[in-house]
Amino acid sequence: MDKTVADLATAVADIESGIALMVGGFGGSGAPIELIHALIDRFKATGTPGNLTVINNNAGNGRVGIAAMIDAGMVARMICSFPRSADPRAFTEKYLAGEIELELVPQGTLAERIRAGGAGIPAFYTPTSYGTNLADGKPTAEFDGHVYVQERWLKADVALIKAELADPLGNLTYRKAARNFSPLMAAAATTTIVQASRIVELGGIDPEHVVTPGIFVDRIVEVADARQEEALMREGVAYA
Amino acid sequence: MSQKLSNAQIAWRAAQDITDGAYVNLGIGFPEMVAKFQPPGRQAIFHTENGVLNFGEAPADGEEDWDLINAGKKAITLKPGAAFFHHADSFAMVRGGHLDVAILGAYEVAENGDLANWSTGPKGVPAVGGAMDLVHGAKRVAVITDHMTKDGRPKLVKHCTLPLTGVGCVTRVYTSLAVIDIEDARFVLREKLPGLSLTDLQAVTGAELVVTGDIADLNCPEI
Numbered sequence: 475m476d477k478t479v480a481d482l483a484t485a486v487a488d489i490e491s492g493i494a495l496m497v498g499g500f501g502g503s504g505a506p507i508e509l510i511h512a513l514i515d516r517f518k519a520t521g522t523p524g525n526l527t528v529i530n531n532n533a534g535n536g537r538v539g540i541a542a543m544i545d546a547g548m549v550a551r552m553i554c555s556f557p558r559s560a561d562p563r564a565f566t567e568k569y570l571a572g573e574i575e576l577e578l579v580p581q582g583t584l585a586e587r588i589r590a591g592g593a594g595i596p597a598f599y600t601p602t603s604y605g606t607n608l609a610d611g612k613p614t615a616e617f618d619g620h621v622y623v624q625e626r627w628l629k630a631d632v633a634l635i636k637a638e639l640a641d642p643l644g645n646l647t648y649r650k651a652a653r654n655f656s657p658l659m660a661a662a663a664t665t666t667i668v669q670a671s672r673i674v675e676l677g678g679i680d681p682e683h684v685v686t687p688g689i690f691v692d693r694i695v696e697v698a699d700a701r702q703e704e705a706l707m708r709e710g711v712a713y714a
Numbered sequence: 715m716s717q718k719l720s721n722a723q724i725a726w727r728a729a730q731d732i733t734d735g736a737y738v739n740l741g742i743g744f745p746e747m748v749a750k751f752q753p754p755g756r757q758a759i760f761h762t763e764n765g766v767l768n769f770g771e772a773p774a775d776g777e778e779d780w781d782l783i784n785a786g787k788k789a790i791t792l793k794p795g796a797a798f799f800h801h802a803d804s805f806a807m808v809r810g811g812h813l814d815v816a817i818l819g820a821y822e823v824a825e826n827g828d829l830a831n832w833s834t835g836p837k838g839v840p841a842v843g844g845a846m847d848l849v850h851g852a853k854r855v856a857v858i859t860d861h862m863t864k865d866g867r868p869k870l871v872k873h874c875t876l877p878l879t880g881v882g883c884v885t886r887v888y889t890s891l892a893v894i895d896i897e898d899a900r901f902v903l904r905e906k907l908p909g910l911s912l913t914d915l916q917a918v919t920g921a922e923l924v925v926t927g928d929i930a931d932l933n934c935p936e937i
Binding site: 500501502503504531555556557558559560562565566569570576578579580581582583584585586588589600601602603604605606607608648649650651652653654655656657658685702703704705 | 762763764765766778779780781782783787798799800801802804805808809828838839840841842843844845846847850851877878879880881
């Protein structure tokens with residue numbers, strides 16, 4: 475089996491409108507910029523995919539990556555913990571104009587909801603947000619003298635992930651702190667699409683070092699010269 | 715109030731209570747300053763929500779690696795013995811009681827330990843990040859803050875008026891005037907600036923300061 479696809483356009487060719495799309499990364503660290511931009515290219519050429527629910531810790535920065543998706547008009551709804559950044563203009567303008575929905579989720583709850591989605595756990599209880607307005611309307615229960623908030627799993631149709639190494643079976647490693655949400659999202663999405671800085675032969679990743687096992691990965695595309703969101707911003711790049 | 719501690723001095727005071735080898739999360743912004751003031755011979759191990767343990771100072775300009783950032787999205791470096799992990803593990807460290815101390819900023823702290831530090835109200839774009847998670851699980855949840863708001867209102871209050879971050883979560887408050895523990899839903903005064911009377915301190919505090927023992931002088935070096 476070989477999950478490698480030829481290029482970025484092929485990797486994102488069948489992503490449909492109206493789906494839930496998880497995007498790995500925390501700020502620019504681990505953001506799969508080239509996959510996102512390939513999706514924007516397709517939207518500009520075909521009008522698809524639009525009306526997306528995007529799940530990411532943030533809501534874009536500057537005029538590249540998720541911010542460029544928002545600028546292009548592809549995103550109807552964000553599920554995130556922190557829709558602010560050095561340059562949050564794209565999301566802020568649409569949000570204040572009522573053109574984009576926001577589901578604000580505490581960061582650890584977001585991570586655990588995604589983990590639960592990938593692990594087949596439909597709900598769990600957490601101390602986070604108890605007694606705050608982010609727990610409004612959610613069931614609570616007492617365990618061992620403390621009250622906890624019930625949270626639901628979070629799954630997606632597609633995840634876009636950036637990895638460091640991939641092998642043809644989709645076993646992945648990550649680079650430094652770029653790992654963040656990606657291993658969780660890879661498991662929680664029906665179709666997980668990975669851009670890897672290098673695709674190595676089978677056996678090229680020591681099984682002891684695999685972070686995301688290939689069972690969670692559907693497609694891989696090599697992007698050897700992947701750019702950093704932060705660097706693109708400093709260069710003033712606007713993708714949308 | 716004629717005299718108060720600077721932010722650096724508040725951070726210095728909070729740093730004196732961090733033991734060698736403690737696992738510590740410092741909130742974004744002002745609390746990050748605490749790392750600078752570790753007493754000689756002590757090395758805390760700092761945790762950042764986005765999946766790093768044992769990170770060090772910022773790199774020199776031009777030396778940034780943008781895959782290596784902290785929760786504030788600032789570039790960091792690693793110390794020997796650092797570790798990477800994914801977000802679910804990172805927040806297991808937080809909620810699971812594995813951190814020794816979390817040090818956070820505050821808009822308001824109530825005498826029962828309620829904390830408001832994430833939202834100033836319904837205007838603009840709401841953003842919570844890891845604030846609501848960090849107040850749960852650490853063995854100590856400490857706040858560093860000016861004793862009053864910029865317009866002179868108490869930040870230590872009977873009941874928070876701003877949206878809560880967590881209920882009954884704060885265990886100690888380091889302010890520009892005093893060190894106060896929260897015990898049995900009361901502000902218990904431990905230290906105050908020498909020369910500041912209890913009456914004057916009480917006058918700028920929005921709930922009763924309880925005295926259960928000696929009150930030490932809050933002495934900080936000039937920084």
